[in-house]
Structures are given as C-alpha cells and as structure tokens.
Amino acid sequence: MLGRVGRLVVIEGLDGAGKRTLADALTGALNAAGASVASIAFPRYGESVHADLVKEALHRGHGDLIDSVYGMALLYALDRRGAADEIRARLGDHDVVLLDRYVASNAAYGAARLHQGADGEFVRWLREQEIDRFGLPVPAAHLLLRVTADVAADRAQRRAASDADRARDSFETDDSLQKRCSVVYDELAAAGWLAPWHVLDGVAGVDTAALAAELLRV
Ligand SMILES: Cc1cn([C@H]2C[C@H](O)[C@@H](COP(=O)(O)OP(=O)(O)O)O2)c(=O)[nH]c1=O
Secondary structure, eight states: OOSSOOEEEEEEOOTTSOHHHHHHHHHHHHHHTTOOEEEEESSOTTTOHHHHHHHHHHHHOOHHHHHOHHHHHHHHHHHHHTTHHHHHHHHHHOSEEEEESOHHHHHHHHHHHTTOOTTSHHHHHHHIIIIIITOOOOOSEEEEEEOOHHHHHHHHHHHHHHOGGGOOOTTTTOHHHHHHHHHHHHHHHHHTOSSOEEEEETTTOOOHHHHHHHHHHO
C-alpha cells in the first residue's frame, strides 16, 4: 500500500479484445511495482440479480427485454450501482482498483445499438443516470484495448470453442454491432469521455510494466 486513495482504472474494448488477459498481466506489473490491486469485472454474473437478468437476455434471447436498449442499459447500471460501495471500499485499501468494463461499455454498446455516436442523446442520458443519479465513482483513467472487430470476433470464437463458460452471447455474434461499437469507443477515447483514455494496441501487445509505471505516476 502506497498510502494514498486508490486510482480507479477501467479496461474497455470489444468482446474478444483480450481485456481479461490484460487485467491479469497489468495486475502482475502493478504488484511488481509495489502497488496493491483489487479487480472487479462487470457485468457481475452470479453476484447480482441485475447482471443475471442481463445474462438471461443475452444468452436465452428474451426478445422484449434485449430489444429495449434503455432497459438493458439500466440493468447494467443497476449492477454497477450495487457494487458502488464495494468499489469505494476497495479504493480505500488498495492503490489501484482495476475494472473489466464499466460505464463506458454501456455508452459504447448502447450508442452502437441505437446507431448513434459518442456525442449522441443516448450517451448524454447514460452519463446523467450512472454518474449524476446513481453517483458511481468516476474513473481516473480508461484503457482502450483496441483490436479490429474482425480480430475480436475471431478471438471470441476460439475462446468459446475451448471454454463452455465463455459461450458467445447475442451482442458478440453481431458483427455489425461490434464494428459500430469499435467506432464509438474510438470517439469516446478521442473526446476523453468521463476520464482520460489510453489507447492500447491489442494486436501488437502491451508493455504492461511501462503502463503500470505511467498509471502510478499520475
Ligand atoms: C458491463 C457492460 C457490458 N455490456 C455488454 C458488453 C458485452 O457484449 C456484454 C457482456 O459483457 P462481457 O464483458 O462480454 O461479459 P462476459 O465476458 O463475462 O460474458 O454486455 C454493455 O452493453 N453494457 C455494460 O455496462
């Protein structure tokens, strides 16, 4: 423990970008630099009723629910709201709290589903709900793990073939959604939406030691 309030760092990117692998490697690099790390992945499947409703909709195709972009977005947001106290507690006793997806996932996927951009009505509405109304902690930084939608789809497909727990959901198998989502992520990063964004090349690989040093410096 470095003796200060922890930094909230969020990993974002397409399904199959490799966020989990990056989270593990970055945790190792942060630990090696002397920093303590707590991790939380959203949606919290199996831990929150809201996340489980999302999972049912995505995997079993509850059409009426999944068709409601705003309804789905509120379920993701309520899952996070239920974790807000835990995030604050972890920020109090860790140097870094590393989140695998957060509010920006909702912004990117929701806007992409509605064929809007990062400056559209949906993203504005979402920020009002999650940040202003629910009072979720604002991140210190986003890490956008960037791969093309084709690379992400290929990786997600391989992962699903070797691990039954990682079966692809209906967002993952929608190639045109993933492509639009990738565009919205780039726009969010360029706008510095909610917090500064570090854009990382998910194909070339990430120098996690350098990234850890940078995250601990600011
Ligand atoms: C956390 C979050 C995820 N999503 C989407 C992104 C994914 O396509 C989908 C499921 O999340 P995902 O990270 O793929 O969960 P897992 O890998 O554990 O199955 O939900 C949102 O639309 N909004 C959100 O707030």
